[in-house]
Amino acid sequence: MKDTIQHNINIINERIEAACLRSGRQRSEVQLLLATKTVPADRIKLALECGELLIAENKVQEIKEKYEVLKSTQHTKHFIGHLQSNKIKDILKYDVACIQSIDRFELAEKLNQRLLFEGKTMDVFVQANTSYEESKFGARPEDLIPLIEQIAGLEALRIKGLMTIGLFSAEAEKVRKCFRLLKGLQEQAKALNIPQVQLDELSMGMSNDLEIAIEEGATIIRVGTAIFGERIYPDSYYWNEAKKIK
Numbered sequence: 640m641k642d643t644i645q646h647n648i649n650i651i652n653e654r655i656e657a658a659c660l661r662s663g664r665q666r667s668e669v670q671l672l673l674a675t676k677t678v679p680a681d682r683i684k685l686a687l688e689c690g691e692l693l694i695a696e697n698k699v700q701e702i703k704e705k706y707e708v709l710k711s712t713q714h715t716k717h718f719i720g721h722l723q724s725n726k727i728k729d730i731l732k733y734d735v736a737c738i739q740s741i742d743r744f745e746l747a748e749k750l751n752q753r754l755l756f757e758g759k760t761m762d763v764f765v766q767a768n769t770s771y772e773e774s775k776f777g778a779r780p781e782d783l784i785p786l787i788e789q790i791a792g793l794e795a796l797r798i799k800g801l802m803t804i805g806l807f808s809a810e811a812e813k814v815r816k817c818f819r820l821l822k823g824l825q826e827q828a829k830a831l832n833i834p835q836v837q838l839d840e841l842s843m844g845m846s847n848d849l850e851i852a853i854e855e856g857a858t859i860i861r862v863g864t865a866i867f868g869e870r871i872y873p874d875s876y877y878w879n880e881a882k883k884i885k
């Protein structure tokens with residue numbers, strides 16, 4: 640099993656290198672993040688033993704379940720799923736270094752309050768819905784810059800970058816448009832020089848579209864399937880649960 644994981648990681652690294660070469664970027668500019676939803680902790684551990692350091696979960700419940708097994712193996716953990724306000728207290732218990740999926744002020748404000756109460760700070764990315772699909776979370780691209788400006792005023796949050804899930808499409812140019820939109824928003828927001836806001840990270844690109852994302856400036860690509868295999872749950876289970884409840 641470890642051999643398969645190592646093999647899959649090697650292939651991803653070759654794909655990253657090739658995309659960097661094509662777009663005149665350094666390999667060191669792009670970090671590989673392992674998207675580990677549905678993957679059991681012992682398999683994640685094997686990937687960490689292959690030398691990977693950055694992982695991310697979509698549900699607080701899964702972070703909690705895998706926490707003990709992974710605790711003793713060095714890694715950094717991000718959160719990339721839809722965060723419900725009532726899970727904020729919980730997520731702060733499990734050494735999450737960055738929440739990449741902040742997409743509304745109400746959530747940011749509640750997170751800030753709790754962090755202040757605990758005397759902590761948190762790195763965050765602001766998530767944009769660059770494909771404008773109903774099924775995906777993220778702020779509307781038009782609303783992103785005002786949202787960043789608002790969040791910038793929350794003293795326990797440190798904005799480090801932007802995140803998006805691009806359109807799932809076989810048409811590369813449509814996917815590229817999403818990533819280019821996020822890059823454009825990053826540049827616009829950076830030009831405003833908002834105090835306390837650093838926007839160096841662009842988290843975009845997954846198993847099927849990581850090359851396009853790297854060509855468009857991704858600094859973090861999030862890969863699950865291409866390393867751990869197909870998941871049994873559809874992604875909609877992770878991406879639009881709250882929308883289904885409505």
Ligand SMILES: *Cc1c(COP(=O)(O)O)cnc(C)c1O
Binds near residue numbers: 719865
């Ligand atoms: C599952 C997931 C990924 C990884 O997707 P794959 O297609 O399995 O590589 C990336 N980002 C987010 C937000 C995810 O939920």
